[in-house]
Amino acid sequence: MRCSNCGLCCEETMMELSIDDVERLEGKGFCLEEFTVLNDNITQLKNVNGYCFFYNRSDKKCRIYEDRPEGCQIYPVVYLINEGMIVDELCPIGKSILKQELLEKGKMLDKLLKKIDTKRKW
Numbered sequence: 001m002r003c004s005n006c007g008l009c010c011e012e013t014m015m016e017l018s019i020d021d022v023e024r025l026e027g028k029g030f031c032l033e034e035f036t037v038l039n040d041n042i043t044q045l046k047n048v049n050g051y052c053f054f055y056n057r058s059d060k061k062c063r064i065y066e067d068r069p070e071g072c073q074i075y076p077v078v079y080l081i082n083e084g085m086i087v088d089e090l091c092p093i094g095k096s097i098l099k100q101e102l103l104e105k106g107k108m109l110d111k112l113l114k115k116i117d118t119k120r121k122w
Helices: 019-027 070-074 099-121
Strands: 036-039 042-045 077-080 084-087
Touching (some): 019 070, 070 077, 077 099
């Protein structure tokens, strides 16, 4: 599945970040305070003017696409409380995701959630 660059997933994002995501982005020269917000002790991508800090609205592209957070790489597969792993209906090309890709992204999502949950515990 290829991104359509619609920007819907970047609008008012609540994407949680792993420690690896934060370290990778800081290693690229970004300052923690400029791209993150702390919400209930969980580090999330910051929104600026309604969009993810890294989304370029004029180009309709992510400025860090190659280094984007793990959750963004897994998208449109997301985890919803009381529903589990689903393909986000918001994504206009989410229905084109192949079964094999869904399984692979599901495994990646499970690992990511465990990483983030580990952080919550300390």
